[in-house]
Amino acid sequence: MIHSEKTSRDGKAQERFLIAGENGFSEYWRRDKSPVEILELAKLLRGIRKVVSQVGRNSGSVVWEGMPITRSDSIEIDPSPIMGRYPIPAVQADIAIGLAIRSAYLKTEWTGHVLKLAQTKLELPPMYAYKFSLFLDIAEKVYADLVANRSILGLYAAKAREWEIAKAAKQFISPPSFSELLHIWWRIAADAEQETYKQPYEDHSVVEMAGRASTSQPYTKPMALLNSIVEDLITHCAALPSVTERCEYRLNRYASIFNELLEMVKFWPADRKDPFLLSADFTEDVAQEDQEMDAVKATLLSFADEIESTIETKHVDFTEQVRLLVANFGDVVRVEGNDIVMPAKKNVDNALLYKLKTVLQLAAQRNISFSRGLDSGRIDRTRLYRAPTTGSIFNLKKTKYELHNDIVLLVDCTGSMSEPTKWSKAELIYQTLFTAIHDYNANARIFAYNERNETCRITEIFKQGQFFSVTPHGRTASGEAIIATAISLKPGARKPFIIHITDGASNWGCGVRDAIAYCKKKKINLLTLGLECDPMNKTALSEEYGEMIQFVNTMEQFPNVFKKLLSPK
Numbered sequence: 001m002i003h004s005e006k007t008s009r010d011g012k013a014q015e016r017f018l019i020a021g022e023n024g025f026s027e028y029w030r031r032d033k034s035p036v037e038i039l040e041l042a043k044l045l046r047g048i049r050k051v052v053s054q055v056g057r058n059s060g061s062v063v064w065e066g067m068p069i070t071r072s073d074s075i076e077i078d079p080s081p082i083m084g085r086y087p088i089p090a091v092q093a094d095i096a097i098g099l100a101i102r103s104a105y106l107k108t109e110w111t112g113h114v115l116k117l118a119q120t121k122l123e124l125p126p127m128y129a130y131k132f133s134l135f136l137d138i139a140e141k142v143y144a145d146l147v148a149n150r151s152i153l154g155l156y157a158a159k160a161r162e163w164e165i166a167k168a169a170k171q172f173i174s175p176p177s178f179s180e181l182l183h184i185w186w187r188i189a190a191d192a193e194q195e196t197y198k199q200p201y202e203d204h205s206v207v208e209m210a211g212r213a214s215t216s217q218p219y220t221k222p223m224a225l226l227n228s229i230v231e232d233l234i235t236h237c238a239a240l241p242s243v244t245e246r247c248e249y250r251l252n253r254y255a256s257i258f259n260e261l262l263e264m265v266k267f268w269p270a271d272r273k274d275p276f277l278l279s280a281d282f283t284e285d286v287a288q289e290d291q292e293m294d295a296v297k298a299t300l301l302s303f304a305d306e307i308e309s310t311i312e313t314k315h316v317d318f319t320e321q322v323r324l325l326v327a328n329f330g331d332v333v334r335v336e337g338n339d340i341v342m343p344a345k346k347n348v349d350n351a352l353l354y355k356l357k358t359v360l361q362l363a364a365q366r367n368i369s370f371s372r373g374l375d376s377g378r379i380d381r382t383r384l385y386r387a388p389t390t391g392s393i394f395n396l397k398k399t400k401y402e403l404h405n406d407i408v409l410l411v412d413c414t415g416s417m418s419e420p421t422k423w424s425k426a427e428l429i430y431q432t433l434f435t436a437i438h439d440y441n442a443n444a445r446i447f448a449y450n451e452r453n454e455t456c457r458i459t460e461i462f463k464q465g466q467f468f469s470v471t472p473h474g475r476t477a478s479g480e481a482i483i484a485t486a487i488s489l490k491p492g493a494r495k496p497f498i499i500h501i502t503d504g505a506s507n508w509g510c511g512v513r514d515a516i517a518y519c520k521k522k523k524i525n526l527l528t529l530g531l532e533c534d535p536m537n538k539t540a541l542s543e544e545y546g547e548m549i550q551f552v553n554t555m556e557q558f559p560n561v562f563k564k565l566l567s568p569k
Contacts, residue, residue, distance in 0.1 A: 024090030025155055026097060033087035040086040041079075042307040048077070048097055050340045052104045055153070056471065059104040061453050067307065074507050075103040076090075081163055091159075098160025101153050105144040113247045115141060117466075122255060131178055131270050132258060138182040139254050143233050145190035147423050154192055170273050176218035177488040178270035184219065185226045193233065197227040222264045229253050261416075318458070318484040326482055326514035333509040335480040338457035344469035347427045355517060355559040356436035363566050364401035371396040403441040405495045409434050410485050411461070412502035413448040418472035422503065426531055429558065430501055431467055438462075447488075449481035456480045456509065475508035482515035486524055499565075500528040505540035512544050527565045 030047050034040045041064065049062050051172045060073040081095040082088045115154045124132055148157035165183050171179045203217035232253055239295055240246045316337035323329040373423035387393050411430050417423050430446065437444045446462045451474020458481060482500060489496050506512050519526040530541050530551040541549055550561045
């Protein structure tokens with residue numbers, strides 16, 4: 001049903017229409033939609049990939065369940081919440097986004113490693129191992145949602161959790177069942193308020209045994225036991241510095257309560273798929289549901305290529321252009337533009353900014369202008385005739401420095417820069433340097449490059465007065481990044497500069513030799529700043545860039561190093 005939010009009674013055009021189901025969180029940012037199924041699936045998938053990239057490094061590539069998996073780290077999302085209505089309502093899109101966010105956290109927190117540890121460390125009889133696998137699955141979902149709750153992404157995870165629990169509830173068998181217990185615990189433990197699990201659980205389930213209904217409370221005691229580990233997952237586990245320590249801690253904590261839990265639920269059926277305590281009738285129902293899901297996957301499989309091709313067209317692909325410009329074109333890696341960014345805190349050192357602006361003044365052009373006809377200032381001899389009438393005989397001299405060159409900063413944002421201290425220092429340097437340049441040239445731009453999914457991605461990280469950032473990740477394809485940046489410069493730009501900030505030599509792709517040659521041919525000044533390089537990288541960078549590189553070890557050195565870099569060779 002569509003109805004207007006604001007009735008137009010004054011003859012003006014309607015500003016906006018409300019669509020039922022559009023009151024979800026994603027409605028605030030998801031604007032690119034389509035009523036065409038394939039396009040809408042592609043557009044939502046693109047949005048989900050952008051959101052998931054904020055989860056962290058190694059969060060994986062997202063595909064709809066049923067689409068071909070081209071990478072081992074892919075996240076498959078159940079498409080059933082969003083199928084059937086296009087554009088997809090925001091409330092349904094929120095669920096799909098939440099599913100992807102949880103899967104990403106499960107990946108970054110190495111749930112797969114926890115499962116492997118469990119298989120090697122715990123030896124349980126098959127019927128108990130089945131229950132432990134269910135317990136481990138829900139416990140890890142609880143943990144992933146608790147991690148998501150630390151940011152706004154937890155809102156989406158909560159939407160997915162509500163949907164998953166409601167979906168599972170349709171399959172619950174008569175209580176008590178282990179699956180129902182675990183899903184109730186998931187809802188309680190992962191609550192964003194983090195208060196519900198501290199309260200005693202009020203069990204209202206009705207148990208039917210031998211044809212009689214009983215109001216006994218089978219879930220009360222096991223729920224208290226399950227809730228006893230939630231505090232540890234929230235605080236102690238989060239305090240551990242390494243992901244391997246967190247994996248071992250979680251598994252040990254799960255295992256520490258499982259035997260006691262098992263004594264309480266040993267004779268409960270686990271779920272409808274329980275092969276040990278349920279008849280084959282349930283198995284037939286499950287098989288029918290699996291067939292329905294397979295039909296949905298088959299539908300998506302037929303759309304897969306078109307969905308991926310629709311997503312790909314959004315990014316500028318430089319790969320073929322780069323291949324045409326290098327000798328070893330067989331080594332060229334895929335290089336494309338990227339628009340997935342996250343806001344960055346402004347990190348500018350004012351003292352360093354002042355020194356850099358002083359250095360840049362030496363290279364900038366000085367323009368002098370006068371404001372005339374003022375009531376104060378210096379006397380303007382040419383307007384003395386106004387003295388007896390208006391008295392506006394003063395002027396003010398203004399000196400403005402301008403850099404007329406096209407200037408682009410290119411920041412190495414690959415895995416070697418990911419160490420927090422180094423990245424913080426790099427941010428300070430490139431933001432301060434760019435701020436200084438931007439004061440003299442408002443058209444200056446700044447790009448970062450990193451690797452994602454076997455692709456070198458070029459991302460603009462300053463837009464509309466706001467610094468953004470990308471996650472340092474992957475290998476260093478400096479050659480492709482430099483050539484792609486050079487290609488992006490406006491044709492006919494006056495003495496363009498590319499200032500490349502890196503901490504190491506190129507270790508992926510075609511290398512920088514052809515990139516340097518291309519810049520020389522196009523009369524582009526390529527300058528490289530080596531940031532906190534170790535001796536091996538210094539040697540490699542010196543061999544690659546020759547006199548076009550200067551190294552920075554301390555912040556105090558930076559203004560003089562930059563001055564040397566700018567001086568004519």
